[in-house]
Amino acid sequence: MSRVELKMPKMGESISEATILSWLKNVGDTVEEDETILEVATDKVDSEIPSPCNGTITELLFQPNEVVEVGQVIAIISAELGAISNVDKSEKSQNLSSDEQKRDQASLPLGEMSAKSGQRGQFKSELSSVNDVFLSPLVISIAQKENLTIEEVQSIAGTGDGGRIRKSDVMLYLKNRKYPLPSRPQAIAPKPSYNAPPISYIEGKDRIVEMDRMRTMIADHMVYSKHTSPHVTSYIEVDVTNLVNWRSKVKHEFLEKHGEKLTFTPIFVEAVAKAIQEYPMINVSVDGKKIIVHKDINVGMATALPSGNLIVPVVRNADEKNLLGLAKNVNQLANSARNNALKPDEIGGSTFTISNVGTFGSLMGTPIINQPEVAILALGIIKKRPEVIKTDKGDEIAIRSMMYLSLSFDHRVVDGFLGGSFLRKVGDELEAFDINREI
Known part of the structure; x- marks a missing residue:
């Protein structure tokens, strides 16, 4: 028996390292020449590495998900007598030119090598x-x-x-x-022309997560x-006193009558759906130089998971649901998200997203657009404060429930007029909420 080193092969001129996906053989397993031993991946190629000879695996030097430089030894094989001549042939094949490598990859079935850039x-x-x-x-x-x-x-x-x-x-x-x-x-991030500054930390004192x-x-x-998307954010302040007072008045009755909690979220979704109907060019996606105008109004709602991460369940066809339907849909999605029980058809496919940053006590926010949408609305905390209002008797100071709305939009296709008009429409819907609305 002879000791043979299996090295990480070269997979192209610009590739200097690869990630081990999985070992298909373990220490002690026998292998035949050209039998697949492991799967590896780079940014440009996903492939399987064969054994250069007949023999037995005696050592695996790296674990799955570890990154290995080209040329590094990744495994040791005890080769059978007479198999050494095949190793030279294998090492030659591992150092093919870039063009030869591409031709070889093109001739292999997907089961042996997936080479997709x-x-x-x-x-x-x-x-x-x-x-x-x-x-x-x-x-x-x-x-x-x-x-x-x-x-x-x-x-x-x-x-x-x-x-x-x-x-x-x-x-x-x-x-x-x-x-x-x-x-x-596909957008390609520009390569930075500078090196990131080093991060200093004290071992044993600072914690790495x-x-x-x-x-x-x-x-x-x-x-x-x-x-x-070139992001632009616009802000307005809205008086939601009527909305707050109405919800406070009917929420217990709503629960008893329909068996559903009445939160602010379905009311916000309703206002957004009405505004999109008036300004449909907010409900679009960009495909090169084409603008795809979506007929369905699917409102995503950014929701915190128990882990602290965010997910965006979707209220589909929000414009076709009444407030009760929206409340049921919103509550079901929120509960499923908290219990990690969302179904595949309950996430993805949103055409517009809202993020209630007021839930965390934030006054306002500058949310990042949920691609491939072109706008996202953030709703700040509702706070009571003295405001000057107009009455039949003239201007007066009164305690009002106020809230900031902020709309981040993609300036490639949404200009200030459209973004501002849409945001104002959402605000008007909330401010004009009917205090005598039936449930």
Whole structure:
């Protein structure tokens, strides 16, 4: 028996490292020449590495999800006599030129090597804790092309090893998808021309917390949105005294009559739906130089999960529901989110999003657009304070319930007039709330 080192092969001129996805063989397993030992992935290629000889695996030097530089030894194989000549042939194949590598990849079936180039964009190379598996470049490419949201990718059940999502899983999901979205051009983040400043910390005193996979994906999604859409934020202040007084008066009766809690959220969703009907160009997505105007008004509501992460369940066809229907829908989605029980068709497909930052005591906010939408509304805390109001007797000072609204919008397709007019319409709907409205 002879000792053979299996090295991380070169997979292209610009690729210097790869991530180990999974070992298909364990220490002590026998392998044959060209039998797959492990799966690896880079930003540009997702492939399987074969054994260079017949023998027995004696050592695995790296674990799944570890990043390994090209040329590093990743495993040791005890080769059978007469198999050494094959190793030289294998090492030669691992150092093919970039063009030769591309030709070889093109000739292999997908089962042996998936070679799809593409930018990671909003998706990280790992899924959230909901699906604790690697997200391959091929899946990322399909997800970006089909305009899948982070939440939709999370909801796909993987049939690969360890729950890994395969191409077939994504295609099956797309086939049964109820609310397809238009594809969008891929934005490439510009390479920074400076090095990030070092972060100093005191070992043993400061604490390092690794981002969980969902937080990593949210971070990527936010960066993608800022790189894609030139954000502008407008603000207005609204007097919601009538709305607050009405809710306080009827909320107990509403619960007894309908068995549902009456929060402010369904009222906000109702106002947004009415405003979108008047200003439909807020309810759009951008696809290159085309503007896709959505007929359905699907309002996403940013909701905190028990982990502290955010998810956006969707109130579909909000304009077709009355207040009771909205209240039932909102309560069901909020409860499912808190219990990690949201279904795939309850997330993704929103055309406009609201974020109630007042829930956390914030006066106002500057929310980041939930791609591929073009606007997002933040609702601040409702506070009582003295205000000057007009009455039949003239100006008077009175205690009023006031709230700030802020609209972040994509200035590529939403100008100040449209954004301001839409925001004012939402405010008018809230201010003009009928204090005598029936439940």
